[in-house]
Amino acid sequence: MNNAEVAKRRAEALPRGLSSSLSFVASAKNATITDIDGRDFIDFAGGIGVMNVGHCHPKVMAAVHEQVDLFSHTCFSVFSYEPYVALAEKMNGHAPGPSPKKTFFVNSGAEAVENAIKVARAATGRKAIVAFENAFHGRTNLAMGLTSKVTPYKRDFGPFTPGIFRIPYAYCYRCPLNLEYPACGVECAELLRAGFENDFQADEVACLIVEPVQGEGGFVVPPPEYHARLKQICEENGILYVADEVQTGFGRTGKLFATEHFGIEPDVMTTAKSLGAGYPIAAITGKAEYMDAPVAGGIGGTYGGNPAACRAGLAVFQIFEEERLADRANEVGGRVRARFEAMKNAHECIGDVRGIGAMMALELVQDRSTKKPAAALAKAYRTKLFQNGLVNVGAGTYDNVIRTLMPLTIEFDVLDRGLDIMEQTLNEVTASS
Ligand SMILES: Cc1ncc(COP(=O)(O)O)c(C=O)c1O
Numbered sequence: 001m002n003n004a005e006v007a008k009r010r011a012e013a014l015p016r017g018l019s020s021s022l023s024f025v026a027s028a029k030n031a032t033i034t035d036i037d038g039r040d041f042i043d044f045a046g047g048i049g050v051m052n053v054g055h056c057h058p059k060v061m062a063a064v065h066e067q068v069d070l071f072s073h074t075c076f077s078v079f080s081y082e083p084y085v086a087l088a089e090k091m092n093g094h095a096p097g098p099s100p101k102k103t104f105f106v107n108s109g110a111e112a113v114e115n116a117i118k119v120a121r122a123a124t125g126r127k128a129i130v131a132f133e134n135a136f137h138g139r140t141n142l143a144m145g146l147t148s149k150v151t152p153y154k155r156d157f158g159p160f161t162p163g164i165f166r167i168p169y170a171y172c173y174r175c176p177l178n179l180e181y182p183a184c185g186v187e188c189a190e191l192l193r194a195g196f197e198n199d200f201q202a203d204e205v206a207c208l209i210v211e212p213v214q215g216e217g218g219f220v221v222p223p224p225e226y227h228a229r230l231k232q233i234c235e236e237n238g239i240l241y242v243a244d245e246v247q248t249g250f251g252r253t254g255k256l257f258a259t260e261h262f263g264i265e266p267d268v269m270t271t272a273k274s275l276g277a278g279y280p281i282a283a284i285t286g287k288a289e290y291m292d293a294p295v296a297g298g299i300g301g302t303y304g305g306n307p308a309a310c311r312a313g314l315a316v317f318q319i320f321e322e323e324r325l326a327d328r329a330n331e332v333g334g335r336v337r338a339r340f341e342a343m344k345n346a347h348e349c350i351g352d353v354r355g356i357g358a359m360m361a362l363e364l365v366q367d368r369s370t371k372k373p374a375a376a377l378a379k380a381y382r383t384k385l386f387q388n389g390l391v392n393v394g395a396g397t398y399d400n401v402i403r404t405l406m407p408l409t410i411e412f413d414v415l416d417r418g419l420d421i422m423e424q425t426l427n428e429v430t431a432s433s
Pocket residue numbers: 048108109110111113136137138139211215216244245246247248272273
């Protein structure tokens with residue numbers, strides 16, 4: 001069996017709506033993936049931000065092995081198990097802010113978003129939600145409605161949930177108000193208040209849901225004051241502030257949770273991806289007073305908080321503590337940023353280098369003055385990167401961003417080789433275009 005044979009079977013057996021990769025994995029270790037043809041790839045995607053502790057970390061493997069030998073499923077609400085409680089305690093202890101917290105688990109980021117909204121609605125008795133331009137919150141109906149990119153995420157899938165209002169995000173490279181930081185005074189945060197005047201009634205809004213740093217939207221890092229300003233406006237109007245940390249959580253930005261950079265305490269927070277190191281689990285963590293709002297039996301699900309995934313999550317917390325991975329994210333990110341800045345000096349097509357911690361990205365443009373997105377170039381670059389041995393993911397509402405989500409445990413020589421591939425491949429694609 002080789003890649004070509006399985007690719008042919010895949011094309012016949014699977015719908016075209018699934019995005020396709022060019023190879024099939026045989027095994028993976030830390031930041032290296034080996035395909036079924038025996039070729040090694042450097043992983044700058046981490047299964048889209050899931051593998052912050054690296055592929056097959058021995059502590060995760062040991063914890064999961066131990067658990068599957070004991071039992072695999074009882075349904076937590078039918079017959080409970082301690083690792084679920086222990087992982088909830090870890091989440092409560094580490095979530096930003098001093099208020100007492102509670103946590104429950106589901107299976108995916110989108111499901112966590114759905115449940116955070118359920119909590120916010122039950123806690124406030126209000127129905128409406130404010131979301132952001134350029135946002136991504138998942139692929140279920142409510143999460144799609146909160147997401148702002150039509151193709152491919154929403155195309156042909158409507159209608160979406162009513163009562164969702166959208167305001168621009170602090171995307172400084174493409175400022176919605178055409179201003180410049182810091183002279184702008186972060187005026188974009190006031191667009192929330194303007195929304196109350198023009199578009200939606202503040203006292204009908206249950207929550208605002210926001211990514212502390214936008215992920216799929218192109219690794220958009222807002223100014224340091226932005227989230228505190230939004231939170232303040234929420235507080236003034238009885239609106240809960242929901243931080244979607246599905247992509248930013250678990251050390252990616254150089255702190256365990258990205259909201260810590262902004263000095264705020266979310267009312268409710270969603271996490272997923274690297275919480276489970278590849279085992280499907282997502283968490284809703286929030287202030288206890290709000291988390292207790294849904295009635296008994298109102299939240300839950302058959303698989304949520306699967307025991308093996310809970311054990312993986314506990315191992316992830318242990319690894320973060322022992323290996324100080326949030327700090328390592330800053331070291332990894334520093335190396336990536338230095339190389340990206342050098343590439344920007346050599347290539348006009350790089351309009352912006354941005355990021356925080358190891359959440360670093362390049363935004364490609366046709367022309368630095370017009371900032372017209374270079375989506376075709378980004379596509380060619382990404383395909384060639386894969387051919388040259390680098391697993392990568394794109395991002396951006398205009399499909400022109402290359403983001404890096406490598407394991408935070410990546411060996412520095414492997415990281416540097418990956419960055420060499422990024423640089424050489426950009427030279428190749430720009431020379432031929
Ligand atoms: C910020 C954010 N929220 C939610 C999701 C949805 O997560 P999932 O794909 O696990 O449903 C994602 C996925 O990329 C995300 O980045």
